[in-house]
Amino acid sequence: MPRFAANLTMMYPEHAFPDRIAAAARDGFAAAECLFPYELPAAELKARLDASGVELVLFNAPPGNWAAGERGLASLPGREDEFRHGIDRALEYARVLGNRRLHVMAGLRAPDTAPEVQRELYLRNLAWAAQAAATAGVTILIEPINPRDMPGYLLNRQDDAQAIRAELGEPNLRVQFDCYHCQIVEGDLATKLRRDIGGIGHVQIAGVPGRHEPDTGELNYPYLFALLDELGYDGWIGCEYRPRGATSAGLEWLKPYLPQRL
Secondary structure (H helix, E strand, C coil), rough: EEEEECCCCCCCCCCHHHHHHHHHHHCCCEECCCCCCCCCCHHHHHHHHHHHHEEEEECCCCCCCCCCCCCCCCCCCCHHHHHHHHHHHHHHHHHHHHHEEEEECCEEECCCCCCHHHHHHHHHHHHHHHHHCCCCCEEEEECCCCCCCCCCCCCCCCCHHHHHHHHCCCCEEEEEEEHHHHHHCCCCHHHHHHHHHHHHEEEEEECCCCCCCCCCCCCCCHHHHHHHHCCCCCEEECCCCCCCCCCCCCCCHHHHCCCCCC
């Protein structure tokens, strides 16, 4: 049976971020994820999670200046120290929160840097991050993102991400399989899940093309959920979508997967 984590960055926009945890718990979510938890002190966020009985299962390392358009530091020349400080900060949050998965964003293509040089830096920073995270029991995730939503992003394809994982050989480096991004760039999701399941560390969902609830659009999610069960995937499935309206009103798709209450 699939297990779903509410994405607190996209879902429940009708609530302030700290209040989204309790809202998700009321709707039956036992887990949550978010892009960046750093607007709250880690201890305060942990207290809110504990009060609601919700586990935080994924968040991102600091991405640089998000408001200015930066989308990760791992491949950016001259930003190595900032990248490492960001990983240290993220791991401290993970220690307090009990989180065991950290997404490290690659960054945008650097126009003044040769692609092979940027890739080499990306792999070197990823290896450092994975080794630092290993001592904390944390898995580092890399995620291919479609260029329509994030133009210029360095990593777009699942096979490229899996090749990086294999090349580095770090046991705690895995690939984040976002069905929404993969469908837009590549399609053929079932074949890719079967091919790569051993290297997948987290799954995310959204309807395609609108990035709304997973019961809309061109993907057959019940089939994909059954396939993930068949393949033995026992991780969380992050609901990284923008609700069409009030979040709770759009959760009819979730009800068949919630524990039955007596």
